[in-house]
Structures are given as structure tokens and as C-alpha cells.
Amino acid sequence: MRFSGNPLDRASDQRTDPTWLASRLRAGLVLPFWQNRPLVVAERAGFQAWRDDWNGRLCVFLGLDGERGLFAVDIAGEDEPQIGSGAFAEMRASAFVLPARDTAIAGQAKALIDWHRRHGFCANCGAGTQVQDGGYRRLCPACGAEHFPRTDPVVIMLPVLDEHCLIGRNARFVNGLYSAFAGFVEPGESMEDAVRRELAEEANVQIGAVRYHASQPWPFPSSLMLGCYADALSRDFRIDGTEIVDARWLSKNEARRRLAGTIEDEMTMPASIAIAHHLIRDWANG
Ligand SMILES: [Zn+2]
Numbered sequence: 001m002r003f004s005g006n007p008l009d010r011a012s013d014q015r016t017d018p019t020w021l022a023s024r025l026r027a028g029l030v031l032p033f034w035q036n037r038p039l040v041v042a043e044r045a046g047f048q049a050w051r052d053d054w055n056g057r058l059c060v061f062l063g064l065d066g067e068r069g070l071f072a073v074d075i076a077g078e079d080e081p082q083i084g085s086g087a088f089a090e091m092r093a094s095a096f097v098l099p100a101r102d103t104a105i106a107g108q109a110k111a112l113i114d115w116h117r118r119h120g121f122c123a124n125c126g127a128g129t130q131v132q133d134g135g136y137r138r139l140c141p142a143c144g145a146e147h148f149p150r151t152d153p154v155v156i157m158l159p160v161l162d163e164h165c166l167i168g169r170n171a172r173f174v175n176g177l178y179s180a181f182a183g184f185v186e187p188g189e190s191m192e193d194a195v196r197r198e199l200a201e202e203a204n205v206q207i208g209a210v211r212y213h214a215s216q217p218w219p220f221p222s223s224l225m226l227g228c229y230a231d232a233l234s235r236d237f238r239i240d241g242t243e244i245v246d247a248r249w250l251s252k253n254e255a256r257r258r259l260a261g262t263i264e265d266e267m268t269m270p271a272s273i274a275i276a277h278h279l280i281r282d283w284a285n286g
Contacts, residue, residue: 002095002273003217006065006104008070015061015134020251023284024069025050025059031072031106033113034088038072039107041086045102047048048083060112062105072109074117091219095273104217111219112136115149118221123147154223155194156182159205159278161232165255165283168203168239168247176268178248180276182225195228203247204238207231213282225275229283255284 013030014020029047032039032054039046047070058074075081080088091110095103112135118230119138122129127142137145158180159166167178185191192210199205208231218223237245250258259281270276 001214001275001278002100003107003219004102004104004215005100006063006108006217007101008065008105008108010063011061012133012136015136016132018094021061021069021134024061024064025071028069030054030059030069031062031070031186032075032088032231033109034075034077036110036114036117037088037090038094038110039083039086040089040094040097041054041081043082043097043099043110045098045106046083046086048173058113058116058131058132059135061136062107062109062112068100070105072113074113075211092273096271107217107219111147111151111222114219114221119147126127143167148185149215150222152223153185153191153194154182154218154225155185155191155198155280156180156275157195157197157199157228157230158208158283159203159207159230159232159237160283161235161249163252164213164235164249165252165280166203166205166232166247167250167280168244171245175267176266177270178246178267179270179274180227180279181244182276185226191226191228195230199230202240204240205230205236206233208233213279214275216278218275227275227279229279250280252284255280256272259284 029043030050033046054073060072062070062072069285121141122145124145127140129138129140130138141211168181181202185194195210196207199207211229213227213229218225257263
């Protein structure tokens with residue numbers, strides 16, 4: 001699955017040592033980002049040797065690729081920088097183009113850089129904070145508070161009953177798209193609690209067992225998608241009409257045909273980079 005299967009050794013014991021990080025940076029490779037977009041060169045992540053004009057820019061350690069350190073740097077500026085033959089491509093579009101390995105590494109970098117861009121100041125006292133541990137911690141010099149990059153759990157679930165699954169149209173979706181239901185896990189909730197609450201709120205469908213299927217890091221900006229199946233107890237549902245504007249039951253046969261693109265009408269299915277696509281496909285083929 002896209003953004004999953006990151007192969008790097010994150011070297012969490014060693015990345016706390018600034019001397020070790022500096023030596024790895026000199027001998028390593030750096031993926032430039034501009035406005036949260038990775039550099040893409042010939043349909044690969046555009047890793048470069050470190051350049052002196054990047055001194056002072058936010059630089060995060062991604063991990064070891066064998067012995068070689070991989071990093072990412074955030075390049076500022078209004079105008080897109082020109083680096084060789086590469087171009088800075090939007091992360092979601094890049095996920096369709098890059099190899100799976102590069103997508104996972106670029107997604108990790110994007111989530112980290114995005115977090116640093118928005119968390120320069122201490123949430124406890126307001127002072128400017130300092131990057132530590134190659135980017136996996138920020139430390140407040142004024143009050144000593146530590147801040148860690150966020151990962152926000154999101155449940156994404158497909159209600160299923162016999163040979164049918166329930167899919168919905170979110171008001172924010174592009175025209176024609178139907179998908180699984182989703183929502184953030186709230187404080188004090190288990191994954192299963194969140195699945196039940198979201199389905200009660202959005203579709204008012206009665207749920208029995210909740211079964212975990214697979215997860216996916218989703219760097220928009222920092223989610224971890226927890227994919228589940230929810231056993232519906234009946235076909236009755238009532239959409240909320242605000243967040244979800246339509247829903248319908250889909251048979252396994254129709255799901256397979258729609259994912260294969262053999263039905264030509266207004267309705268579209270989630271793209272293959274999204275875990276919703278895999279939830280529907282794995283169920284339909286099961
Ligand atoms: Zn502070």
C-alpha cells in the first residue's frame with residue numbers, strides 16, 4: 001500500500017548524537033522540499049548531495065539506507081527553486097508516479113517537515129523551540145517542554161453485511177466519488193469506539209463486530225489511517241445530510257467491476273493510493 005513499507009533504519013539510538021548526524025549528512029543524500037512538495041527527478045525522489053546554500057534551513061533525518069544517511073531539507077522562497085532537471089511535485093500526485101519505496105520515504109519526510117513548519121513555538125509557554133534528534137523532537141529552551149511530531153489516528157471503515165458493503169459520499173468529495181466512512185479518533189476512544197461513533201453519527205447504521213484490517217500512514221498532514229470492517233446488523237441507515245450527502249449498498253460483484261473501471265457512469269471509486277480502495281477491493285475479492 002502507498003506510503004507504507006518504509007525500508008529505512010530510523011537509527012533512533014544514534015540520531016540523538018549531533019556529531020553522528022553531521023557526519024552522516026556530509027556523506028549522505030538529501031531530498032529537497034519546497035512548499036511541502038518533494039523534488040521529483042525522472043519519476044524518482046530527487047535526492048541530492050548537501051549544498052552549502054541550504055545551511056540554516058530545516059533539515060530532518062529520515063534514516064539509514066544501508067550505511068548511507070537520508071535526509072530532507074525544507075527550501076524557502078516564493079518562487080519554485082530550479083534544481084537540475086527536477087520539479088517540485090504535489091505529494092498526492094507524486095504518490096501516483098514515484099516507486100512505492102520512494103513514496104513511503106517522501107511521505108515520511110513530508111509529514112515531518114510539515115509538522116516542523118507549523119510547530120516552531122512552544123505550546124506550553126510560547127517561546128521558540130529547537131530541533132533535536134534529527135527532527136524527532138523539539139525542545140523548549142525557556143520551560144524545558146519537549147514536543148514530538150504528531151501522528152493522528154483516523155478510523156476508516158467499511159460497513160459490510162453478507163454480500164454488500166455501504167459506501168458514502170462526503171460533501172467534500174469531488175463529484176461522483178463514493179468511499180468508506182472515516183473520522184478522527186477522539187481522546188478516550190478505542191479504535192472500535194471511534195468506528196461505532198462515526199458510523200452512528202454519519203450513517204446511523206447499527207454495528208456488531210468491528211474488525212481491524214490494515215493501516216496506512218497518510219501524510220496530509222499527519223494521519224495514520226486505521227482500516228476496519230464493521231459488521232452491519234441491518235441494511236437500515238440514515239445519513240446525516242451534512243457531512244455525508246448520500247450512501248448506498250454495493251454488491252461484491254458491482255464493487256469489483258467499479259474498481260476495474262468497467263462501469264461507465266457518474267459514480268467513482270477511491271484511487272488505488274488510498275486505503276479505502278484496498279478496504280473495498282480486499283472485501284470484494286474475499
Ligand atoms: Zn516552553
